[in-house]
Amino acid sequence: xxxxxxxxxxxxxxxxxxxxxxxxxxxxxxxxxxxxxxxxxxxxxxxxxxxxxxxxxxxxxxxxxxxxxxxxxxxxxxxxxxxxxxxxxxxxxxxxxxxxxxxxxxxxxxxxxxxxxxxxxxxxxxxxxxxxxxxxxxxxxxxxxxxxxxxxxxxxxxxxxxxxxxxxxxxxxxxxxxxxxxxxxxxxxxxxxxxxxxxxxxxxxxxxxxxxxxxxxxxxxxxxxxxxxxxxxxxxxxxxxxxxxxxxxxxxx
Numbered sequence: 557x558x559x560x561x562x563x564x565x566x567x568x569x570x571x572x573x574x575x576x577x578x579x580x581x582x583x584x585x586x587x588x589x590x591x592x593x594x595x596x597x598x599x600x601x602x603x604x605x606x607x608x609x610x611x612x613x614x615x616x617x618x619x620x621x622x623x624x625x626x627x628x629x630x631x632x633x634x635x636x637x638x639x640x641x642x643x644x645x646x647x648x649x650x651x652x653x654x655x656x657x658x659x660x661x662x663x664x665x666x667x668x669x670x671x672x673x674x675x676x677x678x679x680x681x682x683x684x685x686x687x688x689x690x691x692x693x694x695x696x697x698x699x700x701x702x703x704x705x706x707x708x709x710x711x712x713x714x715x716x717x718x719x720x721x722x723x724x725x726x727x728x729x730x731x732x733x734x735x736x737x738x739x740x741x742x743x744x745x746x747x748x749x750x751x752x753x754x755x756x757x758x759x760x761x762x763x764x765x766x767x768x769x770x771x772x773x774x775x776x777x778x779x780x781x782x783x784x785x786x787x788x789x790x791x792x793x794x795x796x797x798x799x800x801x802x803x804x805x806x807x808x809x
Contacts, residue, residue, distance in 0.1 A: 579679075580671040583661075591661045597700055599627065600658040604695040608660035616691035617665055620651055620680050621658035623697040639677070642716055646723050647681045651692055654680055658695055662688075668804060673718040685726050686804055732793055736786030743779030747772045 567581050583591060592608065594600040600621070608619040626633060636655055643654060655677055665683050675682070680690050728735040750772035757768075 576671045576674060576676040579676045583663075583666040583669075583671075586663060589663045591663055591666075593657050593659050593661070595657045599698045599700055600656075601696045601698060604658060604693075605660070607693045607695065608658070611691045611693045612660050612662075614691065615689060617662045617688035618680055618683055619660045619691040619693060620654065621656040621695035622651075622653045622692050623656050624694040625697060627697050627699040639715060643678065643681070643719060646719055647678075649681050649684055649690075651680050651690065653692075654678065656695070668801070673721070674715040675718055675722065677715055678719060678722055682722065687806070729793065730797070732789035733783075733786035736782045736789060740779040740782030740786065743775045743782065745779075747775030747779065750775065 565585065567578075567585060569578070569581075579593060582593070590609070590612070592605055594602065594605075604621065608621065611619045628636070640652075640654065643649070659679070661679075661683075665686075665688055669679075669682060669686075671679070684690050724735070750768055754766075754768045754772065
C-alpha cells in the first residue's frame with residue numbers, strides 16, 4: 557500500500573523493540589512540522605485530531621489528549637492511576653493523562669530528544685523540562701476491540717525506574733557533585749556525631765576504641781568516597797557537554 561501512496565511511510569524494525577523505540581524512530585523520520593501520535597488499537601479516535609490542532613493554535617508546543625471517560629478495565633485504570641500519582645509526585649507536572657498516546661507535537665520538540673526505556677510515557681514531562689509549552693484537551697476513548705493490554709504492575713515498576721533516571725538527569729545532569737556531596741556530607745556528619753558520642757561516653761580512654769569508633773570511621777570514609785564520585789562525575793559530565801548543549805534556543809531576535 558505504501559508503495560502506491562507516497563504520503564504513507566512505514567518504518568519496519570528487524571524485531572519488536574518496544575513502543576518507545578517505535579515512537580522515537582517515527583519522530584526522527586517525520587517531515588511535517590506537526591506530528592500526531594495515536595495508538596493502533598482503535599481506542600483513540602482520529603476524529604479528535606482537530607481538537608488537538610485547535611488547541612495548538614493557542615501557542616502550545618505540545619497538546620496531550622485526556623481520556624476523560626476511559627473505557628478500560630478496572631485493573632488497568634488502577635495501574636494507570638498509581639503510575640500517574642508517582643509521576644506527579646516526582647515531576648510536579650499538571651498533565652492529567654500523560655499515558656494517552658493521542659498527542660500533537662511540533663516537530664522541533666524532538667530535535668535534541670532521545671527516547672529509551674519506557675520514556676514515551678513521559679514525553680510531555682521531558683519537553684516541559686526543556687521549556688516547551690504543554691496543553692491538554694479532553695478526547696473520546698473507545699473500548700478495546702482487538703488485542704490485549706500489556707499494561708501490568710511490572711511495567712509500572714520499570715516505568716518508575718525510568719522516571720527516577722529522568723528525574724535524576726533533569727536535576728543533576730549539569731551538577732552531579734551536588735547530588736553526591738549531599739550523600740557524602742550526610743555520611744560524614746553521622747561519622748562526626750558518632751565520634752562526639754564516643755568522646756562524651758568514654759573520653760580518650762582505651763575503652764573508646766570499639767564498634768562505635770569503627771562505625772564512625774566507616775561513615776567518614778564512605779562520605780569521602782561519595783565526594784570522590786562526585787568529582788569524577790563532574791569530569792565526565794563536562795566531557796559530555798563539550799559535545800552536547802545543555803540548553804535550547806527558541807529564537808534569535
